[in-house]
Amino acid sequence: MHVAFVIAELAPYAQVGGLGAVAADLPPALARSGIDVTLVVPRHEGLRGLGTAGPKAIPTVAGSASCWIGEIDGVRLVTVDVEGLFGDGPVYQTNDLDRFGRFSVAVPAVIEAIGPPPDLVHVHDWHASLTAVATEGTPTILTIHNLAHQGWFEPDDVWGLSGLVERDGHVGMLASGIAGADMVTTVSPTYAAEIQTPELGMGLDDLLSSRGVTGIVNGIDTEEWDPASDPNLAAPYDAAHLEGKAINRAAVLDAFGIPDNNSLVAAVISRFDHQKGLDLIPDAIEPFLADGRMALIALGTGDPALQDRYAELAEAHPESVGYRxxxxxxxxxxxxxxxxxxxxxxxxxPCGLNQMYSMRYGTIPVVHRTGGLADTVAPWDASTGNGTGFAFDSLTPAALGVEIAAALATRTEEAEWHQLVRNAMSRDFSWDASAREYARIYSDLAKASL
Known part of the structure; x- marks a missing residue:
């Protein structure tokens, strides 16, 4: 099977967020499963050196396109420019609605011109959604990574497309892709259900529920994130040899200037944004900081008010809180x-990555039971010895505090804690597992289109 994989970013060459990691890791995993993948990406500045064959000029309804063809990690790479809109400056710019609109509309003509024809076209997020509308005669899948960004624009030019979704005089790229694709997926089963509700559907819940959404959890790079070989660690370790984790504990506490008094060490690594719920943490952990049972190490930037709150917490508890x-x-x-x-x-x-990194490293996640967090973190059950973390439902500091207290209590039972750590480290969050799920739906959709 030959799949064209259309996406806006590619790590590490042109990456802003998690979309770039998906482009870097999922196509090679698909290739390992026997699928022939053509990865199609805008020709951003950081990608200039990757395509050796080209440029090939291709006329399209969105303007004159040029493409370069190369290979990366066993996958054919096609980088595309349209009307000189890509190649200089950052990945995202002020005229992105025009840039990515033209790119996504031009892609079907580029694919047809370079051959061979794909059996299926897989597009990602609003930047590539119009490819699903412009593609004719080939089944298409749209994967939603972030429903918050939808690509609404005033339709001065819709490049001859029909079947577009319009609201209040604007055309929605993501909405049109949802309506036009043969299948819609997102990055976890729970998030797939959540976005079909008014609470988290961000105005598209009716459209999404009319189409149906399949959830497949993202993977992580298990070579980059491997405690047995990670060059960033003070000592390597694995599930059978956990001694190195204590050495890393000492090293990270030293890096933050916090003495080790055998308290529970909690980590936060995040974009400091309201979505991440970081405003709940200071009030939730205050009682545990006050009695010396807990330490907090935090890393990240974003909302200045949130940053100030964490800086104040570190100033108030210099012996137990470190924030950078x-x-x-x-x-x-x-x-x-x-x-x-x-x-x-x-x-x-939608999916989340840090909870998977944490389990890979034997660090137990404490999460709000939503989206991909609900799908990847199984609550610990001491009676059965099953589970990989702790989860709460009510989005309050008190509910978070209850699960932190549960983690503290479990940590005092050495055998239980070691079982919990081993459970977490045994989970398979590789991209190969995700690729198997995508390969299955590719096959089903291709058969259904015959």
């Missing part, structure tokens, strides 16, 4: 290895 308003990849890895628990009280979370 920055993002440091190496330190993030060390925090995952050295902490006991990872706090992730997101208001909503």
């Amino acid at each position: 308003a920055e993002f440091d990849v190496g330190l993030a890895h060390l925090m995952e290895a050295g902490a006991d628990v990872f706090l992730m009280p997101s208001r909503f979370e």
Whole structure:
């Protein structure tokens, strides 16, 4: 089977968020499962050196397109420019509605011109959604990674497309892709159900529920995130040899200037944004900080008010709270290895990655039961010895505090805690697992279209 995989970013060359990691990791995993993948990405500045064959000029209804063809990690890579809109500056710019609109409309003509024809076209988020509308005669799948960004624009030019979704004089790229694709997926089963409700559907719940949405959990790079070989750690370890985790604990506490008094070490690594629920944490942990049972290490930037709140917390508890308003990849890895628990009280979370990194490193997630957090973190049950973390339903500091208290109590039972850690580290969050699910729906959709 040949699949054209159309997406806006590609890590590490042109990446702003998690979309770039999906483009870098899922196509090679699909290729390992026997699927022939053509990865189609805008020719951003950071991608200039990757396509060696080209440029090939292709006329399209969205303007003159040029493409370059290369290979990356066993996958054919096609980078596309339209009317010179890509190639200079950052990945995202002020004229993105025009840039990505033209890109996504041009892609079917580019695919047809370079061949061979795909059996299926898989597009991602609003940036590529119009490819699903413009593609004729080939089944299409749209995957929603972030429903909050929908690509609404005033339709001065719709490039001859029909079947577009309009509201209040604007055309929605994502909405049109949802309406036009043969299948709609998102990045976890629970989030798939949530976005079909008014609470989390962001104005598209009726359209989504009329189409139906399939959820497949994203994977993580299990080579980059491997405590047995991670060069950012003070000592390697694995599920059978956990001694190195204590060495990493000492190293990360030292990095934050916090003495080790055998308290529960909780980590936060996040964009500081209202969505992430980080405003719940200070009030939830205050009692545990006051009696010395807990320490907090936090890393990230974003909302200035949230940053100030964490800085104030660190100033009030210098012996137990450390906060760095920055993002440091190496330190993030060390925090995952050295902490006991990872706090992730997101208001909503399509998939989430840090809870999976944490379990990979034997650091127990404490999460709000929503989206991908609900699908990846199984609540600990001491009576059966099953589970990989702690989860709460009510989005309040008190509810979060209850689960932190449960983690503290479990940690005092050494055998239970070690079982919990081993459970977490045994989970398979590789992209290969996700690729198997995508390969299944590719096959089903291709057969249904015959």
